[in-house]
Amino acid sequence: MGRGKVQLKRIDDKIRRQVTFSKRRTGLIKKARELSVLCGVDVGLVIFSPKGRLYEFCSGESGRLLSTIL
């Protein structure tokens, strides 16, 4: 996507890595939600930022996984 092929390796530039993390994290959670809804299946997703912040998605009412216990 975007203006160049994606090399599957850690992005060196800190700024670019942060921006990519923000965008892809959002996209991944969206995709996880779509899969669970479209196919009626249970999906759980947890993502830890480099700073240790938690991002998650969980199909079902709460929408939470780890944040329930952490």
Added chain:
Amino acid sequence: MGRGKVQLKRIDDKIRRQVTFSKRRTGLIKKARELSVLCGVDVGLVIFSPKGRLYEFCSGESGRLLSTIL
């Protein structure tokens, strides 16, 4: 994607739902892996098929989350 907009609702047709599950499950796991590699973050993903089969991805050596304990 594909030849029509995606309606965010459960796919009624069983065959189509199964095919979509297979394709999107693969795509989601791929995206999860890319995020973890590109941004150097920890990601955990679990997906349960309608029949209860487990599919998962976990950044790190094992690549496993639940299958370690289930």
Added chain:
DNA sequence: GCAGCTATCTATAAAAG
């Protein structure tokens, strides 16, 4: 149910504001 094909829709890298 998986594999390949093609048209089309999405996600997103980079640039711009």
Added chain:
DNA sequence: TCTTTTATAGATAGCTG
């Protein structure tokens, strides 16, 4: 740094085997 725009790569719906 967040938002918006733009250009392009990537994902995938519907088909065919």
